[in-house]
Amino acid sequence: MITKQLVDKIEGEASLYFELEDEKVSFATVSFPHTRGMELMLEGKNALDALVITPRVCGICGHAHLMATVRAIEDAYKNAGYEIHLSEKVELLREFTLVMEMVQNHFKWMYLTIIPALSKLTNSSQELTPLKGAFAASIATKAIATFAGQWPHSSYMIPGGVTADPTNIDILKAQSYLSELKTFFEKESLGVSLEDFLAFDSCNDFTKLSSDVGALNEALLKTDMHIKGFADDTFIVLGEHTFTEVTKLKHTRHIGVQHKYVSTEPSYSPHEKTYAKNALYKDAYYETGPLARSLSNNFAIIKNIHRRYKDSAYSRVMARVFELASLIQHASSLLKKLDIADTSFTKSVDISKINARGVGVVEAPRGPLMHTIDIENGVIKKYSIITPTQWNIGSSHKEKPTPAQRAMIGLTKEEANFVFRTFDVCSVCTTH
Amino acid sequence: MARVSKEERKSGIISAALKLFSQKGFYVTTIPDIAEKVGMSVGNFYNYFTSKDLLAKELVLYISQYLGDKIRAINESDDSSEIKIQKIVTMYFDMATEKPEMIEYFLRVYLSNREVFGEGCEGMTCVSPFITEMMIFFSDGVESGELHNQDFFSAFGLFMGYLGGMVFLFGEKILPDPLEEYKESISLNIYNALKTR
Amino acid sequence: MHSKQDKKLKLLWFQGVTCNGNTHSFLNLPNIEQLLENFEILYHPILPSIYSLEEILKLEENCDLFLFEGTYDPLMQHNGVELSKIVDYYTKHATHVISVGTCASFGGMFKATAPERNSGLIFNEEESFGPLLEQKQKVINLSGCPVHPEWLSYTLSMIVSDKEVEVDELHRPIELYSNLAHHGCTRNEYFEWKVDVDNFGEKEGCLFYKQGCRAPMTHASCNKILWNEVSSKTRVGTPCFGCTEPDFPRTDMFSTKTNMSIPQDTPLGVPKRSYLTLTGIAKTFHIKRLEGKLIDYKTTR
Ligand code: SF4
Numbered sequence: 001m002i003t004k005q006l007v008d009k010i011e012g013e014a015s016l017y018f019e020l021e022d023e024k025v026s027f028a029t030v031s032f033p034h035t036r037g038m039e040l041m042l043e044g045k046n047a048l049d050a051l052v053i054t055p056r057v058c059g060i061c062g063h064a065h066l067m068a069t070v071r072a073i074e075d076a077y078k079n080a081g082y083e084i085h086l087s088e089k090v091e092l093l094r095e096f097t098l099v100m101e102m103v104q105n106h107f108k109w110m111y112l113t114i115i116p117a118l119s120k121l122t123n124s125s126q127e128l129t130p131l132k133g134a135f136a137a138s139i140a141t142k143a144i145a146t147f148a149g150q151w152p153h154s155s156y157m158i159p160g161g162v163t164a165d166p167t168n169i170d171i172l173k174a175q176s177y178l179s180e181l182k183t184f185f186e187k188e189s190l191g192v193s194l195e196d197f198l199a200f201d202s203c204n205d206f207t208k209l210s211s212d213v214g215a216l217n218e219a220l221l222k223t224d225m226h227i228k229g230f231a232d233d234t235f236i237v238l239g240e241h242t243f244t245e246v247t248k249l250k251h252t253r254h255i256g257v258q259h260k261y262v263s264t265e266p267s268y269s270p271h272e273k274t275y276a277k278n279a280l281y282k283d284a285y286y287e288t289g290p291l292a293r294s295l296s297n298n299f300a301i302i303k304n305i306h307r308r309y310k311d312s313a314y315s316r317v318m319a320r321v322f323e324l325a326s327l328i329q330h331a332s333s334l335l336k337k338l339d340i341a342d343t344s345f346t347k348s349v350d351i352s353k354i355n356a357r358g359v360g361v362v363e364a365p366r367g368p369l370m371h372t373i374d375i376e377n378g379v380i381k382k383y384s385i386i387t388p389t390q391w392n393i394g395s396s397h398k399e400k401p402t403p404a405q406r407a408m409i410g411l412t413k414e415e416a417n418f419v420f421r422t423f424d425v426c427s428v429c430t431t432h
Numbered sequence: 433m434a435r436v437s438k439e440e441r442k443s444g445i446i447s448a449a450l451k452l453f454s455q456k457g458f459y460v461t462t463i464p465d466i467a468e469k470v471g472m473s474v475g476n477f478y479n480y481f482t483s484k485d486l487l488a489k490e491l492v493l494y495i496s497q498y499l500g501d502k503i504r505a506i507n508e509s510d511d512s513s514e515i516k517i518q519k520i521v522t523m524y525f526d527m528a529t530e531k532p533e534m535i536e537y538f539l540r541v542y543l544s545n546r547e548v549f550g551e552g553c554e555g556m557t558c559v560s561p562f563i564t565e566m567m568i569f570f571s572d573g574v575e576s577g578e579l580h581n582q583d584f585f586s587a588f589g590l591f592m593g594y595l596g597g598m599v600f601l602f603g604e605k606i607l608p609d610p611l612e613e614y615k616e617s618i619s620l621n622i623y624n625a626l627k628t629r
Numbered sequence: 630m631h632s633k634q635d636k637k638l639k640l641l642w643f644q645g646v647t648c649n650g651n652t653h654s655f656l657n658l659p660n661i662e663q664l665l666e667n668f669e670i671l672y673h674p675i676l677p678s679i680y681s682l683e684e685i686l687k688l689e690e691n692c693d694l695f696l697f698e699g700t701y702d703p704l705m706q707h708n709g710v711e712l713s714k715i716v717d718y719y720t721k722h723a724t725h726v727i728s729v730g731t732c733a734s735f736g737g738m739f740k741a742t743a744p745e746r747n748s749g750l751i752f753n754e755e756e757s758f759g760p761l762l763e764q765k766q767k768v769i770n771l772s773g774c775p776v777h778p779e780w781l782s783y784t785l786s787m788i789v790s791d792k793e794v795e796v797d798e799l800h801r802p803i804e805l806y807s808n809l810a811h812h813g814c815t816r817n818e819y820f821e822w823k824v825d826v827d828n829f830g831e832k833e834g835c836l837f838y839k840q841g842c843r844a845p846m847t848h849a850s851c852n853k854i855l856w857n858e859v860s861s862k863t864r865v866g867t868p869c870f871g872c873t874e875p876d877f878p879r880t881d882m883f884s885t886k887t888n889m890s891i892p893q894d895t896p897l898g899v900p901k902r903s904y905l906t907l908t909g910i911a912k913t914f915h916i917k918r919l920e921g922k923l924i925d926y927k928t929t930r
Contacts, residue, residue: 006708008682009675011649013707034705036646041741048883052870056738056774059649108656112675130677134656141657142857149865150856151657152650152775156867158829158883163866165832167924173859341926344866345830428648504902555913564905567891571901574888584890 002271005417009113011060012427014393016420017271018413025416028408029268030395035275035431042383047073047351047375050383051155054371057385058429060108062152063101063144064364065385067094068371070157073351076358076375077159082349089342090161095242096174096334097144098362099327101151103181104137104144105365106290106324109424110189111136114317115212118219121418126215136184143177143331146170161345171338178332185328189213197325201300203308203318213321220314228411229313229419231403235292236281236391238262238370239363243330245296248281252295252306257281259361262370264386267395275431278394278402279386287311287403288367288391289424291319299326313407316422352378364388366424387429393420442480444470446494447533449487454536458488458545485548492542492549492558495534499527500561507565513573513627518619520569521595525611528599535599566591579626591622638789640668641685641692641719642676642729645712646739646747647699649674650775651730657857658778667789668694686710688718694788695723700732700739700747701759716750716760725788726750726761726768729781734770734799735875751800754875770800774872779854780805799875801848806873809897811844813852814863820845823911824919829866832923836868838892841885843871845896 005016012034019027038057042050054069055062077084111133119128141151147164148154156163164170182194190197191211200206206217220226235249238259247254264277278285286292291311294302302322305315360371367388374381394402401409404423408416436444448469452461463484467477481487506519528535542549542558549558556563570587573579579587598614601607607614642652652674658664665676671692672678672685680690686708695716703713720726728750731737735749751759751768761768771780784802787794794802811820819826819835826834836842844852847869851861862869870882886893895904 006681006683012674013682015708034646036648036739036742046881046883049878049880052878052882053738056648056650059647059651059653059775062648062650108675116677128677131662134661138657138659138857142859145857145859147865149860149862149867150851152653153872154867155862155870156865161830163829165830165866167832343830345828347828556909557913560906560909563909564902567889567905567909568902570889571891571893575893579889581888587889 003413004271005413007417007420007425009116010421010425010427011058011429014425014427015272016408016417018408018416020413023412025408025411025413027398027401028405028416029270030276030393030404031267031269031272031274032276032427032431033272033274034427038432039383039385042380045380047076047354047373047378047380048158050373050380051158054385055153055155057387057432058426059152060105060426061101061364061366061369061429063098063148063154064362064369065371066155066157067098067362068360068369068385069373070094070159071360071362072358072371072373073159073360073375074358075360076354076356076373077348079358080354080356082354084160084346084348086161086346087342087344088337089339090344092334092338093147093162093164093166094157096331097148097154097156098241099243099331099334100140100144102365103324103327103331104140104151105424106320106327107136107140108133110212110216110321110324113421113424115216117418117421118216118223121223121414122219124219129212132188132212136181136188139177139181139184143174143181146174146177158345159351160348161343163345165344166340168340171335171340175332175335178328178335182328182332185325190325194325194329198329201304203301203305205301206318216321217318220317223415223418225317225419226309226312226314228415229316229407229422231287231311231407232285233311234284234286235295235311236286236288236368237292237296237363238361238368240361241363242334243297243327244293244363247296248286249292249295252303254296259359259370262386264390268397269395274395276395277390278396279390285394285396285400285402286391288388289316289320289365290323291316292367293363294319294323313419313422320424350378351375354378364429366426366429367391385432387426387432389423389426389430392423393425393430441470441472445477445480445487446491450491450533450537453488453491453541454533458541458548488541488545488548489553489558491537492553495538496559496562498534500565503562503565503569507568507572513569513576513578514623516569516573517623517626518615521615521619521622524595525599525615528602529611532603536603539596539600563588573626577628580628587626590625594618594622637667637669638693639671639691640673640694640696641671642673642696642698643685643715643719644674645697645699645701645705645733646742647730647732648738651698654775655729655778655781658782659858660782661778664782664785667785674698683708686715688715691722692719693724694785695719695726696729697726697733697750698729700736700742701750702743702747703760704743704746713760720761720764720767723767726764727781727784728768728770728772730776731772731774731872731877734772734801735877737774738878752875755799765800768800769794769796769802771805772799772801772873772875773849774877777851777854777856780850797848801873805850806848808848808850808853809845810847810849810851810861810863810869810873811896812850814844814861816863819919821911822914822916822919823908824916831866833919836863836866837885839885840868841870841881841883842868843874843879844869846894847871847874849873
């Protein structure tokens, strides 16, 4: 028997089709019923217009799209023989605003998605505080706007640099938003200092917390999420950043990767039209996102969790929470390195001189985001976008399930719905 | 005796000065020369212009305004850019024939004695009415798709340099035929050089 | 407690073809908690709601305020229910309809997804068109890609306090859209004296001449009510793309369209002739302070 579940309160909507045996999911397919044809929309436009258009792929991670676009165009410059050397300040500013976008994402996901979903699963009567997530996110976005002008939908990254020319006043302001955020996180979410939290090396340490994160940890264990929601235990990280290690992992073994082996295939969706495509690396699916990044970074606590609970739903959720903490700290170190006297922009030849292909890969909140642009005399011939949710939440045949499909097998419908959300689903990105 | 208004007096001075400056040259011409030509005392002259430099600037403005008004009328017509070019060329050559002192002054005094026009007449300030109308002419032509989009000064130089050159040749009496005879071919040349490719 | 709740206005936020950008922009609102206390949220794509999407799609409840985000595509379906039916049903009883963002107002970014049928609720770009033409007096357009949270907050608060929101001919509140995005830009002095800038990444210079800034032709209060309470595009050197206007998105957005070096569009309401006269004169004066760097950083870190 096939049961359909309409999933909302993710980024966009999705449909889950469960095959049930004894009330347990034996197989699930996923459909993403809406698309906007953004790749086509880009064709024939001036390549620089992509800097305005692609952030509109997604309301929650548009900044990652902006960075993927700017990297893709800069790669095309390089391939056309006009390599642009970015100043350290540019790299740091871009990295900072990208990291802060992840921070706002993780806060929202924690308070607006995962805690409410878990509370529904446990029928908890505890009062929810979703607006904590919105509040924390709004401080993070203030820090972004200090350099990027606004969030969402900034276009402040341009080939050769950034449009902004900040002063020390701006840097100090960003620092103070960051410390406000840190204080909020410590007081409202963690219950201990950020430094203490980051020094945790065993998941037993979480049980000591009497805070939102402590409660989350407890509810996950109570619902057996540490022994549920396993995917393939293979991970991939493709975006090169100050906070990532580009690699592919089989369990915890690192293997080198090159983005040229990334491909897509149409999703398998027998019950409803879907616009999604699955992403693959050398013909295999991989889990992406915070768990992948934390394992590749060899974070002691995440390795500890993984040793015990593998790639369970618990590991996935707690890796996201831990990544949030580590990114807040990382963001502050980026600001400290900024040299105000550095240039914000390096001029190169006009875009109309460019005839080349370029690839831009970044880590977005949910994993690798890859843009490929073909430019002819400065005009976009072809544009292609592969988003993280296409990795995590592909939909394939029974014989070769994707990470999310595999993670839902053997669970009740309700559990499967929750596990689905542990991947932090972005429907708008998937079908762009 | 009919009373002559202050404005009429002023334009009398302007036209006399124009003639003298372009005939004798700017430095050689003195205020008494001009005053004598309009039949007024030197003292009275100073009621109109307090210095020769000031008069010189006023003259540029006067010519520029005159040209600007003429081109504005052409710009405001519904004609095509091709016809507008003919009209501007005609207007310019007619002016060179009928009021040669104006163009002469512009070419010989204004363009070759820029030190006089320093303060208060920098850059485009004194020729603004004329340049503005030429800008409008060019941008309208591009917007309607008739003219090729390029840098303003490349187009402006081509147009006005050409006309200035012809007037110079005419003034030097090198041209075998009257300017009138060249209107059509020159208009066509300008149009061909500027039109959309 | 319950009796008071009954009096709250029922709010329903629904999405057409969208990126969720307006939803996330709204979440930046500093006083979101207090504002939302005035409403009973029947449905919102992210915030806790009384009903699930599935329940809302049964078309049984009524709302007072219908907020629509995204481009209107009559053929779009949510769980098998056509968007045209959904919009039709909920707007009939609603006293106010708010188009949240440029997509819902004029078609915006995702008009291009299906240009032959997609539009805003009462406009297709500038032309009167869309599903709600017959009840257009109910519709308030809050254009912007995305909408500014404070603009939405203002509109909702006006409705809560039973005040009339006066709108312009494009149904945008005049208190928010009578300004131009140019008003309040930190580069205004460079605009006045016509000091342009060759490169991006500089505090100095105005972006109108080369970088394509649309702010002098764009109705919006971005430089008056700052984004995220801290800044704006033009303040960080990004040109305004005119995202509150019906013709958004335009093309060649990082360069100024010129005809023979003369900007094709001049500031709103300023005749080209007057503009050029002033420009020619202003450009004549070389003002040292405006041509040099404001700050010359030598120190590091
Ligand atoms: S950059 Fe744009 S908004 Fe700022 S002064 Fe120039 S035209 Fe106005």
